Amino acid sequence: MNLESSPLITALQASGHRITRQRRVVLEVLEESREHLDAESLYWKARQRAPRISLATVYRTVAVLKQMGLIAEYSLGEEHGHFEAVPETPHYHFTCLGCGRVVEFDAPQVDRAVQELAERENLEIRAVQFSLTGYCARCRAGGPDGR
């Protein structure tokens, strides 16, 4: 069995959760992926390494990780939930309604605003959801899909 420990696995373990093959695989997929995965994609990617894993286990695993703050769930556009390992530096998403592309961007001004608000109101911020939807330059110009 794999002995190398990723940050996510270390954290999970430290918090008293058992490290099962299924959880390890889900975490690995999340860490290796630079995309935002929904439960279904996560499930299929995980199945490549743990063929008998079930969708229920994927959901149960992301629930634990989410609760621990190790991953974040986004509702990109109008769709269902997407997950992503929490990045060192926060970043946000723009979803194009025309071509469906998701672009990541950072916004230090937003980070600062959040921090200021938290301090001023004495809030403990656990999650920041900042996503934009609209049309990208290409689609505005009558791009790929003609809109």
Place this chain on the structure above:
Amino acid sequence: MNLESSPLITALQASGHRITRQRRVVLEVLEESREHLDAESLYWKARQRAPRISLATVYRTVAVLKQMGLIAEYSLGEEHGHFEAVPETPHYHFTCLGCGRVVEFDAPQVDRAVQELAERENLEIRAVQFSLTGYCARCRAGGPDGR
């Protein structure tokens, strides 16, 4: 029949949609309410004035309004969709994981950041979703629910 026209009704009408009793009622509830209503609450409030209205009609109505940009849908916290008439000045939401309270706040820095990004990347922004979740001052101090 009621002759006074709210902004929402005027806009709906102008866009070629028929003004039915059900739509009128849904719009009225949305305009009068200073809360963020989910489809179910909207349905019950609407039923007080139009007893035979169905949940399906509520959904169909908010879909039209959303598409026209007259109302906005938020996924506050982790819950299902909430609707709100689009305010003159944009504002955002903080949901307390402890007591469930939703606080509105504005963030000019965020507005500015969005505008800058849109100009720089030549995007047409249709919707901005910016919501924070965490614990409010009271709940951090071992408040209402003891957390």
Place this chain on the structure above:
DNA sequence: TTACCTGCAAAGGGTTTGCACTTTG
């Protein structure tokens, strides 16, 4: 009058759960 709209109930799709079995620690 005729599109458009509604109510009803059934379908849909993502997510959660009950239960018996397996596995970790």
Place this chain on the structure above:
DNA sequence: CAAAGTGCAAACCCTTTGCAGGTAA
């Protein structure tokens, strides 16, 4: 070995849709 985790399938919940009957314009 006990407690925690898993797989499976059924249950759930919010939302959407098909259709027959209304209703605004």
